[in-house]
Amino acid sequence: MKDLFIFYLLMPEIFFLIGNLFLFLFLFFSSSYANPKYIRECSMFFTFLINIYTLFLYFLNKKTSIVFFHQMFIITPYTLIFKIILLFLATLVLLILFLPSAYETRWRETLFIMQITTFGFLSSMLVANFILLYLSLELSSLGAYILAIDNSAKTRFESAIKYFFFTYDCFCIFYLSLIGFYDGFASFNILEIHALSDFNFSQTLAANNIFYLQCYLAYHLFKAAVVPFHLWLADVYENTTSILTAYFAVVSKCVAFYHLFAIFGVFPAAYLFISNTYWALGLISIIIGTFSVFKQTNLKRIFAFSSLTHTGIILILISSGTREGLTLALFYFISYALGSIAFFTTLESFMNKEKTLSLGLLDHLKSLAQLRDIRGFLFALTLFSFAGIPPLLGFFSKLFLVEYLVQEGFFFIFSYFCYLYNF
Amino acid sequence: MEIFLIIFLFLPLLSIFGIRHITFLGLGNLKALLYLNTMIIAQGGIILSVFFNEYSPGYMFIDHYYNLYAFDGISVLFLVITGILTSICIISLCEYVKIDQRGKTTLKLLLGIQFVLINFFLSKDFLLLYIWFEATLPLLFLLILLGGERNIKLRSSYMLFLYTLFFSFFSLSTILYVTGIVGSSDILEIIIFDYTPLQQYVIFLGFLISFSVKIPSAPFHVWLPHAHVEASTLGSILLAGIILKLGGYGIFRMMLPITPISYDLDANYALILAYLSVINVSLILLTEIDLKRLIAYFSIVHMNISLIGLFSGAKIALVGSVGTMVSHSLVASALFVCIGILYERFQIRNMTYYGGLFNTSSTFSTFFFILILANFSFPLTFGFWPELLIYAGLSLTSYFDLSVILFSTIFSLIASIGAFTKIFFCKLSLFVFFFKGLTNSEFYLLNLSVGLNFLFGFMPMTYLEYINRRLIFC
Numbered sequence: 001m002k003d004l005f006i007f008y009l010l011m012p013e014i015f016f017l018i019g020n021l022f023l024f025l026f027l028f029f030s031s032s033y034a035n036p037k038y039i040r041e042c043s044m045f046f047t048f049l050i051n052i053y054t055l056f057l058y059f060l061n062k063k064t065s066i067v068f069f070h071q072m073f074i075i076t077p078y079t080l081i082f083k084i085i086l087l088f089l090a091t092l093v094l095l096i097l098f099l100p101s102a103y104e105t106r107w108r109e110t111l112f113i114m115q116i117t118t119f120g121f122l123s124s125m126l127v128a129n130f131i132l133l134y135l136s137l138e139l140s141s142l143g144a145y146i147l148a149i150d151n152s153a154k155t156r157f158e159s160a161i162k163y164f165f166f167t168y169d170c171f172c173i174f175y176l177s178l179i180g181f182y183d184g185f186a187s188f189n190i191l192e193i194h195a196l197s198d199f200n201f202s203q204t205l206a207a208n209n210i211f212y213l214q215c216y217l218a219y220h221l222f223k224a225a226v227v228p229f230h231l232w233l234a235d236v237y238e239n240t241t242s243i244l245t246a247y248f249a250v251v252s253k254c255v256a257f258y259h260l261f262a263i264f265g266v267f268p269a270a271y272l273f274i275s276n277t278y279w280a281l282g283l284i285s286i287i288i289g290t291f292s293v294f295k296q297t298n299l300k301r302i303f304a305f306s307s308l309t310h311t312g313i314i315l316i317l318i319s320s321g322t323r324e325g326l327t328l329a330l331f332y333f334i335s336y337a338l339g340s341i342a343f344f345t346t347l348e349s350f351m352n353k354e355k356t357l358s359l360g361l362l363d364h365l366k367s368l369a370q371l372r373d374i375r376g377f378l379f380a381l382t383l384f385s386f387a388g389i390p391p392l393l394g395f396f397s398k399l400f401l402v403e404y405l406v407q408e409g410f411f412f413i414f415s416y417f418c419y420l421y422n423f
Numbered sequence: 424m425e426i427f428l429i430i431f432l433f434l435p436l437l438s439i440f441g442i443r444h445i446t447f448l449g450l451g452n453l454k455a456l457l458y459l460n461t462m463i464i465a466q467g468g469i470i471l472s473v474f475f476n477e478y479s480p481g482y483m484f485i486d487h488y489y490n491l492y493a494f495d496g497i498s499v500l501f502l503v504i505t506g507i508l509t510s511i512c513i514i515s516l517c518e519y520v521k522i523d524q525r526g527k528t529t530l531k532l533l534l535g536i537q538f539v540l541i542n543f544f545l546s547k548d549f550l551l552l553y554i555w556f557e558a559t560l561p562l563l564f565l566l567i568l569l570g571g572e573r574n575i576k577l578r579s580s581y582m583l584f585l586y587t588l589f590f591s592f593f594s595l596s597t598i599l600y601v602t603g604i605v606g607s608s609d610i611l612e613i614i615i616f617d618y619t620p621l622q623q624y625v626i627f628l629g630f631l632i633s634f635s636v637k638i639p640s641a642p643f644h645v646w647l648p649h650a651h652v653e654a655s656t657l658g659s660i661l662l663a664g665i666i667l668k669l670g671g672y673g674i675f676r677m678m679l680p681i682t683p684i685s686y687d688l689d690a691n692y693a694l695i696l697a698y699l700s701v702i703n704v705s706l707i708l709l710t711e712i713d714l715k716r717l718i719a720y721f722s723i724v725h726m727n728i729s730l731i732g733l734f735s736g737a738k739i740a741l742v743g744s745v746g747t748m749v750s751h752s753l754v755a756s757a758l759f760v761c762i763g764i765l766y767e768r769f770q771i772r773n774m775t776y777y778g779g780l781f782n783t784s785s786t787f788s789t790f791f792f793i794l795i796l797a798n799f800s801f802p803l804t805f806g807f808w809p810e811l812l813i814y815a816g817l818s819l820t821s822y823f824d825l826s827v828i829l830f831s832t833i834f835s836l837i838a839s840i841g842a843f844t845k846i847f848f849c850k851l852s853l854f855v856f857f858f859k860g861l862t863n864s865e866f867y868l869l870n871l872s873v874g875l876n877f878l879f880g881f882m883p884m885t886y887l888e889y890i891n892r893r894l895i896f897c
Contacts, residue, residue: 380565381561384561389557389560390553390558399550402596406599
């Protein structure tokens with residue numbers, strides 16, 4: 001009975017999956033007498049409700065971590081916080097579907113796959129086993145492939161294939177890391193590995209373990225699109241519809257950042273290695289993102305390289321591995337995510353039914369001021385916020401960032417300085 | 424008393440809201456609303472300055488809830504200028520621009536700038552000062568983009584934006600440095616703290632670099648003429664009248680009180696910048712034929728003379744410096760109104776095309792002549808007394824510097840008189856016959872400016888004494 005009671009911790013995932021499945025069964029098989037818009041609203045409302053429930057869970061387990069079902073699942077306060085943020089952002093992304101131009105023939109499939117992908121992300125935060133982690137990530141990636149190709153752009157095949165092969169490369173390396181961990185620790189369980197890692201990392205196996213750790217990190221760095229794995233970024237962003245770009249830029253990255261942070265807890269002995277890796281990659285991302293953004297003619301490509309810079313900053317913040325660093329990283333990420341969603345919502349609202357603007361070329365967006373529309377002003381505000389102009393949100397995230405970096409060490413300022421060129 | 428703060432802070436926002444919703448009442452009510460808004464701000468400031476803080480040099484009306492906003496004698500002065508200039512802008516906008524969607528957007532931007540400026544002048548916190556200092560940028564950027572006609576407006580608005588934003592990074596890092604030392608960003612706590620000479624040196628340089636862009640001093644002044652040329656009349660009035668003063672106000676408010684040692688030892692950095700820009704720009708003035716550009720360069724000269732006053736080390740020059748800012752904001756904005764009058768009729772800024780305008784409009788030429796006199800600080804005009812104080816202060820420290828400045832002001836005299844003769848007296852150009860005289864609101868506007876000019880020219884002690892009383896703590 002006690003074991004059954006522990007199900008309340010799994011309720012968000014279970015309800016999310018079952019509820020969405022029911023909704024979509026209803027959607028596909030009875031669309032003749034059900035208003036599809038109603039289903040769309042229901043789906044969003046459902047995500048929102050689950051978010052509220054997760055918030056409730058967080059207030060129940062503010063301090064403690066709970067392991068249950070034979071060490072298969074683990075819930076920590078950090079997990080719950082990230083889950084709340086993820087669900088909140090997913091709800092906001094779904095809002096873009098309410099725009100008339102996003103309402104096209106295949107929106108049902110898009111919505112369905114998006115929700116399934118979100119389920120994969122949610123469950124990947126929950127598991128305490130590398131095999132289960134792999135399975136849930138695979139589930140989310142399967143959705144992501146389809147999302148990457150699901151549009152009408154001419155070069156979508158190129159970008160989707162790029163995304164596909166990059167993901168599979170990273171998955172292969174991920175297998176390697178699983179094998180390596182099993183070799184080193186004789187277990188797939190994260191808790192057991194955690195218990196052994198202090199001992200094993202200081203032994204001769206350390207070099208091997210660090211190699212496998214690199215392999216593990218590669219997948220998440222790929223999802224977060226940090227520099228050596230950023231080559232898919234601009235192409236995929238350019239060739240997907242706005243809602244999916246927002247999804248890739250916000251929801252997918254949130255999970256990647258969670259795993260990039262959580263690995264500190266699994267291998268505390270490898271703290272220095274992980275921290276240095278993040279720091280170096282973050283700095284390179286900032287520099288490359290900053291200098292690639294010039295001479296771009298496509299707004300989405302500009303956004304892609306700009307987001308590369310933001311990712312670099314967040315990675316540097318995560319590299320501290322401390323509570324303050326993570327808090328700041330979360331604040332920065334939320335401000336970035338809200339900005340991205342606002343950006344894509346306004347971009348989508350400019351598009352007409354024929355989707356001639358869907359590539360986001362700057363030439364198509366010329367003279368928005370002539371429209372005499374509040375949207376133009378909002379779009380300008382969003383861009384100003386990205387540039388970090390006070391008194392908008394982007395400024396405050398950068399202000400706190402600078403304050404934090406000044407405490408950490410003066411050389412970090414350099415990275416911010418590079419960032420300043422970004423607009 | 425804090426109700427005054429609240430009224431001042433939120434009146435422009437209310438007006439923006441009103442523009443959106445008052446259209447069904449007709450255009451007349453819209454104008455009335457806007458005049459009311461600006462009049463309350465301008466006259467409220469005057470009333471406050473006269474009655475409420477007669478002999479108090481420090482802050483008044485501190486908002487005790489958040490401890491972020493407060494009045495001061497000097498900030499009230501700039502508040503009044505903001506009110507007067509915004510009303511001038513609104514009158515000129517209603518005169519020249521049709522109040523359609525574009526005109527309304529311009530009005531909203533204008534009121535937004537007013538809101539930001541009021542917040543800037545009332546804030547009592549370093550970070551807040553920085554935030555509002557920067558917040559003028561996007562609004563001005565949009566104002567220039569809306570007002571300009573040529574494609575080059577993109578370049579000038581970028582220049583305005585990037586110059587100020589890039590160099591304000593120094594200001595931000597200095598503010599963070601100061602707040603890191605003190606542990607608070609409240610201005611009263613920051614002033615009390617004792618800084619070591621090295622700390623003062625860092626703070627001094629950081630603020631000097633970022634504010635010398637806004638003033639603007641010589642190597643960083645490139646954005647200003649471009650921005651002036653591309654902005655509409657309204658944008659020019661705002662830029663010359665109040666935005667340039669943010670730099671001087673920032674130095675006055677944030678830099679001087681906390682760096683007394685550097686003020687004695689390192690003032691030469693600022694003075695070199697100021698001398699260089701005065702000499703450089705005075706020489707540029709001789710060759711300039713674009714009217715707006717000419718007045719823009721005049722603003723650079725005046726603001727740098729004001730900078731010299733700030734750093735010359737004499738109390739009397741400090742008073743003159745603040746006085747120069749005040750007088751220049753009125754004179755330069757009135758001159759931009761004059762140029763706007765010409766430009767709205769003929770769409771030409773090049774002064775060589777005008778000639779013999781005196782024959783068709785003697786009233787306008789009289790106004791223009793008086794304002795030009797005030798511009799090169801002719802005795803008994805508004806601009807004369809504060810600059811006299813600066814020169815008097817300089818004579819206490821260095822006669823060489825004084826002679827350099829006086830020598831270079833001769834060039835600005837030649838340029839102003841040259842511009843006046845070219846427009847009003849040289850070879851008669853044909854199309855000036857289409858000049859049908861001033862409209863009513865233009866007439867009253869110029870009357871107001873010239874009247875104020877004479878008032879403060881003949882009775883300078885009215886405002887110089889006021890400033891002097893407020894500068895006790897310096």
